[in-house]
Amino acid sequence: MKLNEAIRKAAKTMNTVFPMIVGILILISLFDILIPPSSYQLVFRGTILDPIIGAILGSVVAGNPVNSYIISGDLLKQGISLITVTAFLISWVTVGVIQLPAEIEFMGKKFALIRNLSAFILSLLVALLTVIGVSLL
Amino acid sequence: MKELSKLKSQNKKGNQKSKKGPWIFLGVSLLLYLLVYLFDKVKAIAVAERFYQLSKEILPFLIIVFVLMVLINLFMKVSTLVKYMGKESGLKGWIIAIIAGIFSIGAIYLWFPLLKEMKDKGVKPGLIAVFLYNRGIKLHWLPLMALYFGLKYVFILTIVTILASLIQGTIIDYIVKEKGK
Numbered sequence: 168m169k170l171n172e173a174i175r176k177a178a179k180t181m182n183t184v185f186p187m188i189v190g191i192l193i194l195i196s197l198f199d200i201l202i203p204p205s206s207y208q209l210v211f212r213g214t215i216l217d218p219i220i221g222a223i224l225g226s227v228v229a230g231n232p233v234n235s236y237i238i239s240g241d242l243l244k245q246g247i248s249l250i251t252v253t254a255f256l257i258s259w260v261t262v263g264v265i266q267l268p269a270e271i272e273f274m275g276k277k278f279a280l281i282r283n284l285s286a287f288i289l290s291l292l293v294a295l296l297t298v299i300g301v302s303l304l
Numbered sequence: 305m306k307e308l309s310k311l312k313s314q315n316k317k318g319n320q321k322s323k324k325g326p327w328i329f330l331g332v333s334l335l336l337y338l339l340v341y342l343f344d345k346v347k348a349i350a351v352a353e354r355f356y357q358l359s360k361e362i363l364p365f366l367i368i369v370f371v372l373m374v375l376i377n378l379f380m381k382v383s384t385l386v387k388y389m390g391k392e393s394g395l396k397g398w399i400i401a402i403i404a405g406i407f408s409i410g411a412i413y414l415w416f417p418l419l420k421e422m423k424d425k426g427v428k429p430g431l432i433a434v435f436l437y438n439r440g441i442k443l444h445w446l447p448l449m450a451l452y453f454g455l456k457y458v459f460i461l462t463i464v465t466i467l468a469s470l471i472q473g474t475i476i477d478y479i480v481k482e483k484g485k
Contacts, residue, residue: 173377190333260440
């Protein structure tokens with residue numbers, strides 16, 4: 168493939184990506200402003216369901232992982248369990264509800280849905296195994 | 305050869321389907337913003353500022369992804385990709401996907417077009433899933449994570465994440481076949 172053709176092909180794909188990325192950025196901005204991180208701790212009830220709630224929250228929010236460390240550190244200080252915080256951390260980086268339409272568009276519906284669903288379930292398993300590992304070592 | 309022509313015809317169908325979708329998605333997002341603007345102008349301005357800040361952050365990564373796409377189009381032969389990350393790639397493919405995922409940077413959605421091109425060229429869906437899962441390991445942020453949670457926690461979480469990525473890759477390969485759109 169020649170350089171011109173390679174650039175044209177990449178530009179064509181980017182042209183499709185552009186509206187998707189702008190849309191995702193709008194949704195992330197809306198989420199960040201309308202639901203501030205300080206309100207996250209309100210959803211936890213100190214029950215067995217907390218890790219699932221943590222994973223749901225982590226799946227919906229998006230942004231730099233550094234933010235998830237800061238929020239998680241804060242949640243730990245508030246007495247939220249390590250397993251819940253870990254599920255939140257892992258689903259933050261592996262599940263993407265906001266970008267799901269873009270993933271469906273590019274990777275196909277089946278791939279995107281199964282990948283996100285399995286990543287959600289795995290975030291709970293990863294959290295459980297990590298906490299067991301930390302307590303054993 | 306048969307496999308290649310099958311992949312090409314799938315690509316054509318996929319490309320035809322994906323013309324309107326992105327614009328509809330953008331339209332819905334804009335509509336939501338408009339609703340916020342109508343109800344709370346102060347918050348709408350804050351959203352716009354956040355949007356500007358995020359756009360500035362992702363622009364360099366967008367350029368990197370574009371350059372990578374051009375390079376892949378230019379130098380990466382379908383046969384090479386299929387050899388290293390196709391159906392018969394074996395352990396080699398898994399290792400490449402894990403390492404590439406760990407070292408990749410930028411927002412996940414910036415990688416979708418590149419990954420689509422790779423998938424269209426015959427890369428196993430399971431390996432794409434492994435790549436995406438291992439993006440959860442942010443190598444450059446690990447020291448900061450250790451500061452918050454301790455070295456032991458970061459070490460165990462990293463190992464468990466890699467193992468979980470292999471489970472997910474296997475699930476995806478089992479369920480999503482080539483025609484899995």
